[in-house]
Amino acid sequence: MKTTCVWDERKARTNRRQHGVSFRAAAGVFDDANSVEFIDREHSTEEETRYARIGLSGARLLYMVYTEVSTDVVRIIHARRANKRMEMIYEGKEDPEI
Numbered sequence: 001m002k003t004t005c006v007w008d009e010r011k012a013r014t015n016r017r018q019h020g021v022s023f024r025a026a027a028g029v030f031d032d033a034n035s036v037e038f039i040d041r042e043h044s045t046e047e048e049t050r051y052a053r054i055g056l057s058g059a060r061l062l063y064m065v066y067t068e069v070s071t072d073v074v075r076i077i078h079a080r081r082a083n084k085r086m087e088m089i090y091e092g093k094e095d096p097e098i
Contacts, residue, residue, distance in 0.1 A: 061086070
């Protein structure tokens with residue numbers, strides 16, 4: 001089943017300006033079969049579980065935070081280029097849990 005991604009347009013513009021990554025590009029991380037996903041425990045609440053995913057979108061390794069809206073719809077909250085630690089997690093050399 002294909003994941004449908006939605007987002008707040010204002011937040012998407014701010015994210016692109018601050019991090020140089022569009023939410024449309026970040027959605028491509030869901031197409032990476034090798035992407036790594038884990039719960040973002042630091043930013044999750046009882047009302048909303050946030051997930052982080054590290055994966056390739058095109059030639060760029062990205063870090064994305066999102067939440068599930070429904071079974072096949074997610075809302076992208078944040079996206080940026082992966083840093084060195086995230087690269088290590090993606091390569092399986094470091095545990096994503098802190």
